Amino acid sequence: MTKNTEPGAQSGTIRLFALPDFPEVQNGDDISLFLLDSLEKAGIALQAGDLIAIAHKVISKAEGRMVNLDEVEPSLKAQEVAATTDKDPRLVELILTESQEISRMRKGALIVRHRLGFTSANAGIDRSNVSQDTSGEWVVLLPVDPDASAARISQEILDRAGVSVGIVIVDSHGRPFRLGTVGVAIGVHGIPALWDRRGESDRYGYVLKHTEVGTADEIAAASSLLMGQAAEGQPAVLIRGLELPPIPGKASDLIRSRDMDLYR
Amino acid sequence: MTKNTEPGAQSGTIRLFALPDFPEVQNGDDISLFLLDSLEKAGIALQAGDLIAIAHKVISKAEGRMVNLDEVEPSLKAQEVAATTDKDPRLVELILTESQEISRMRKGALIVRHRLGFTSANAGIDRSNVSQDTSGEWVVLLPVDPDASAARISQEILDRAGVSVGIVIVDSHGRPFRLGTVGVAIGVHGIPALWDRRGESDRYGYVLKHTEVGTADEIAAASSLLMGQAAEGQPAVLIRGLELPPIPGKASDLIRSRDMDLYR
Numbered sequence: 391m392t393k394n395t396e397p398g399a400q401s402g403t404i405r406l407f408a409l410p411d412f413p414e415v416q417n418g419d420d421i422s423l424f425l426l427d428s429l430e431k432a433g434i435a436l437q438a439g440d441l442i443a444i445a446h447k448v449i450s451k452a453e454g455r456m457v458n459l460d461e462v463e464p465s466l467k468a469q470e471v472a473a474t475t476d477k478d479p480r481l482v483e484l485i486l487t488e489s490q491e492i493s494r495m496r497k498g499a500l501i502v503r504h505r506l507g508f509t510s511a512n513a514g515i516d517r518s519n520v521s522q523d524t525s526g527e528w529v530v531l532l533p534v535d536p537d538a539s540a541a542r543i544s545q546e547i548l549d550r551a552g553v554s555v556g557i558v559i560v561d562s563h564g565r566p567f568r569l570g571t572v573g574v575a576i577g578v579h580g581i582p583a584l585w586d587r588r589g590e591s592d593r594y595g596y597v598l599k600h601t602e603v604g605t606a607d608e609i610a611a612a613s614s615l616l617m618g619q620a621a622e623g624q625p626a627v628l629i630r631g632l633e634l635p636p637i638p639g640k641a642s643d644l645i646r647s648r649d650m651d652l653y654r
Numbered sequence: 655m656t657k658n659t660e661p662g663a664q665s666g667t668i669r670l671f672a673l674p675d676f677p678e679v680q681n682g683d684d685i686s687l688f689l690l691d692s693l694e695k696a697g698i699a700l701q702a703g704d705l706i707a708i709a710h711k712v713i714s715k716a717e718g719r720m721v722n723l724d725e726v727e728p729s730l731k732a733q734e735v736a737a738t739t740d741k742d743p744r745l746v747e748l749i750l751t752e753s754q755e756i757s758r759m760r761k762g763a764l765i766v767r768h769r770l771g772f773t774s775a776n777a778g779i780d781r782s783n784v785s786q787d788t789s790g791e792w793v794v795l796l797p798v799d800p801d802a803s804a805a806r807i808s809q810e811i812l813d814r815a816g817v818s819v820g821i822v823i824v825d826s827h828g829r830p831f832r833l834g835t836v837g838v839a840i841g842v843h844g845i846p847a848l849w850d851r852r853g854e855s856d857r858y859g860y861v862l863k864h865t866e867v868g869t870a871d872e873i874a875a876a877s878s879l880l881m882g883q884a885a886e887g888q889p890a891v892l893i894r895g896l897e898l899p900p901i902p903g904k905a906s907d908l909i910r911s912r913d914m915d916l917y918r
Contacts, residue, residue, distance in 0.1 A: 402671065402672035402674060402880060402888060403669070403670070403671050403672070404669070404670045404876075404879060404880060405667065405668070405669050405670075406667070406668040406669075406670075406876075407666065407667050408666035408667070410666060493917075494916045494917070495916075496916060499916050501916055501917055508831060508832065509831045509917070518856045518865075562865075562867075564917060565829070565830075565868075565910075565917060566773075566829075566830045566831070566910070566915060566917035567772060567773045567830070567909075567910055567915065567917075568772065568838070568868060568871065568908050568909065568910055569848055569866060569868065569907070569908050569909065569910045570847075570848045570849070570866050570867055570868025570869070570871060570908055571865065571866065571867055571868060572867075572868045572871050572872050572875065573872060574832070583834075584833050584834045585834070592782045593887045601782075601826075601835065602833060602834050602835065603826075603834055603835055603836075603878075604829075604832060604833065604834025604835060604836045605834070605879070607832065607834060607836050607875070608836050608837060608875040608876065608878055608879050609879065611836065611871065611872040611875035611876060612668075612670075612872065612875060612876030612879065614867075614872055615668060615869070615872050615873065615876065615896055616666060616668060623857045624666060632879055643833070644832050644833050644834055645831075645832065645833065646829075646830070646831055646832055646833045651830060651831065652758045652759075652760060652763050652765055653757075653758070653765055653773070653828060653829060653830035653831075
């Protein structure tokens, strides 16, 4: 390996670093401080153009989005849906509260359109990677406004470290047509979420007609490879070397409206 | 940057290198030789555990999957569909030949279930990044059997370089619910395509119930960030440092059967 050893030193090289020893997050914790501490311990100085991808769960926890199921009173509607789907009525109550509408349901499955616009199982609520105690069974909801969370974290990092970094907040979604969850962007700041490349020419001069790239989702998927789903405990990933245009984006740019959705 | 400078030196770091100066591919070209030449020129020696992601188009071209539209005779069915979708009847003829069925169509859009099982626009056929000449208008179909292509390339690299590498063949697909194309895996060899993590414990000891990860699709999406869609001309990406279980996979593992598809 004689070349490409300096991170970001040239076009065509991307590096993803899982930030080591990221601490356990509690309600009220300062995520940008945790990110900067972890980077410092790893000996990494932020550079312009760096991105940080963060698993939504640590944002949710810092924002106090944990709910004790013992304190949830399921509505009649939630009890009906719970009976159909064979799910905990208290969990279903939370799912419905977080959703615009039920997309599909059957035994074992509840797919909804989340209030944030995307379609996912259980409105992104689950109990994996949530510390449990004797007070009840805890679950975590998605952040209230993940784009705003991403913007706040980016601003705090700028204030404290003097570097403007892009932020992508990541959830894992199941998909129509294809098996397996993949990381998707539910919060974005400082990068294009959807990169419109129509009008650019390919290498033979042919003008692209249809290419809009889900850039933030590709970043989320890449980061998800390092975050893992199980015991890795690596909720934050630094991405260096990715060259993107300075187009501000937000996660809602990636939502396909129903009347434009010929794929369904 | 004092740490993480040796590629793959530790867990938690992934590096993606776009192979430089990848040559123009013609019918009959030897892709594994091109890959090894490009790596050698870049001064990169393959290591066990390396993956190579390849844009499907260079595989298709090497396998002679270019078609001159002037030589295509559209059927009556193709002419009908072309009228509905406002597409070239010769292109529609090829799309139908490559498809199991039409999923949805309207003016400007033709979504099909490809003979390989996935659902995509225009059966993956387009004319971007295809060299044109005066003999007609050329388009490129997907490889006949991308899993077999991936296996063959991996075997040839093993024979020539003595290193076993995983291969992912990448296409860009539009998606239901979300805007923007993302890289997906249409050919896989030597890595899990779908990584079943059910039964593993999270960091608090909670046993995961539902987590099957679309690992090969996440790799395809990550690689797609470097391949670009326009003039970059970087169709091959080396991925180093990703730790995966030694589970052989194939792209068809990622196809969700219709009766299990509650997301649609």
